[in-house]
Amino acid sequence: MLQTVEGILDPSGAVRLLEPIHVDQPTRILLTVLLPVDEADLGAQVSEAALAKDWQRPEEDEAWAHLASLKSL
Numbered sequence: 001m002l003q004t005v006e007g008i009l010d011p012s013g014a015v016r017l018l019e020p021i022h023v024d025q026p027t028r029i030l031l032t033v034l035l036p037v038d039e040a041d042l043g044a045q046v047s048e049a050a051l052a053k054d055w056q057r058p059e060e061d062e063a064w065a066h067l068a069s070l071k072s073l
Contacts, residue, residue, distance in 0.1 A: 009033060 007017040015031065054060060 003021065005017050005019055005021050007015050009015050019068070
């Protein structure tokens with residue numbers, strides 16, 4: 001059975017659950033840490049996938065091909 005419980009991770013690594021959960025024996029858990037995100041970074045991350053569709057087109061490679069010769073400078 002899967003159950004999701006919200007909690008807080010403090011800087012020392014201690015986890016405090018915000019609601020009770022009961023288990024009958026030692027139980028494995030998975031912890032996903034939601035770090036604070038700078039909104040500018042979030043916008044870049046969200047748009048990257050959408051922009052990648054345009055960046056990966058052959059027309060884009062052709063348009064920027066002239067810059068490949070500048071690598072040797």
